[in-house]
Amino acid sequence: MIPVELVTLCMILTSVLKVLPILIFALVPCALPLYWSSPSLQAFLPSLIQQWIPSPSKTQDEGVALSSERILAACPAHKYTSEIISLDPLVIYINNFTSAAEASELISIGYANTLLPSLIHPHNPILTSSPHHSAPDFDPSFISRSHGPNSLVSGRTSHSAPLEPTHPLVSCILSRARTFLGSSMLSSEPFSVPQLVRYHPGQKYNLHTDFWPEHQVTSDGSGRRFNRASSFFVYLHANCTGGETWFPRVEIEGSEDELVRWYGDKVARGTSEEGEEMGVRFKPVVGSAIFWVNLDKEGNGDRRVVHAGLEVQEGEKIGLNIWPRRFFGWDGEEEEVKREREGWSGKWKE
Template identity: 35%
Template sequence: MARLSPGSWYYVIAVGVLVSLYATQVLLRFYNYDPYTLLELFGRKSLHNEFRCEEPRYSIRIVSYSPLVIHLENFITSQEAEHLITLGTPLLQPSFVFAKKDGDLSGKRSRERSSSSAFLRGPDPVVDCVRQRASRFQGLSGPLSHMETLQMVHYGPSEHFALHKDWGRLSPAGHERSTTFFGFLKAECKECGTHFPLLDLDLGNTGPEAREDWCRLVECPSSKNGTVFRALEGSAVFWRNLDDDGVGDERVLHAGLPPESGEKIGLNIWTRQGPG
């Protein structure tokens, strides 16, 4: 039997990789881009049948009343995070930003946002459970019909999302984005949290124990102006994008900071003023 030269082996490996990528795309299309179905096909364990949607005992800390910003510790369980990451990873695509062109908003790649993202559509027990939890937290102002599809975002080394606001892009029905949750599903990095340069958190009047507790959640001291929320797995930050008059609030300007090494995986949960 003839032996392959080193160059031939490289060729065989390259062809194998391309065939695998093509086969994955074919399977995703055949199963309507449902990665859960693919996971079942390949024998990986799923939570689809055994998952029970339960309310975790998360801690609520009000960071600011105006604008309303709240930190939610342990908002997403480790089991939920693992499932969402498994669900979203095969669907990751380069993230887009939206800008006006000829009066219309259109998505495009930008150096301002170098992460990857994936939309997590149901029906899926964990996706549905997290959406319901976010809806209940908001009460009457956050019905499920007003919520967007969950979006998972992945940040590798040096990947970031520059300062931006979540409002300013109307839905097809003309509704503004009223609130945001940003949850941390995975954080294998330091100083890679979410930065609000116009949000001041004054810890000057807090005692040593309270200050130590807050400093688990935010960078203190920080080299940046405003407030930097640490990337803590399972935690989430919630804020209102609009003021009491329904106008976009400039003070919730924020940025997704880049990992120097490792990775960060987050979850966007957006709610609009109305359905559609």
């Protein structure tokens, strides 16, 4: 006769064997991530299984870094197309000047840094690293005068912040702009510090030009005079209504139907405050850019490229100003030429 204890043990073992496959099926998926994330536990697994275990997932920061690396790697080969809007003055619309990923990354660069001061014409911006925070440190946008201090004006209500030109992605975008300019920009001529500008509802920038009425003098002690030969304005964020860029003195050819066929809704005729058709306006489109020439070969400013950033009605617009510089002699050069013409150099002979 079989002992009762043995019968009971057999029944228990039979029940366990019936339940075991169910337990394995339920618990293994939960246990595998623990093994994948713990090298010390993986050591107990057979080597054949270990070689098929995926490496640990990257942290959020590592993922962001990887994404940034991919954007930077793709930057030099980026392609864009352009359309001439006006030959005289020269105004060009650039489709996809930056990719959407590059546009977002350029804004993120502003998020990751504390940038001071924020000026329309910065000479020596101060850049200090800081942790990521909720928004770029945009300061109220200033107007830079040919003479005297920079000043806040009611006609410019946006906020702005410079980008560090040596940042790899910023440098790549500047190289793209330099290639676009070709021989019109010498290799010895630099860009001004790129500037992010942000517009919230109700903010605008009234009619203005990007060039100075009088050439500026570099702050490096060389005494060289410079001005902004041309301008790029790149739309980086365009989740808004309104906010068009308006050139009232740049005329475009073609009927309304032709303009729609050629450009869709990105380029259209502008209107004055009185409702009169005047000039051309550009709708904010992420990645697109407007390029125009500010100066003639003698360095005289072209008032026909006066333009405005129209008021944003809803949402947010963020753009990027890129200003190629051109040098025009040295400070005080006119006085020296004048003295030479009068037959005296201004220096006593020994």
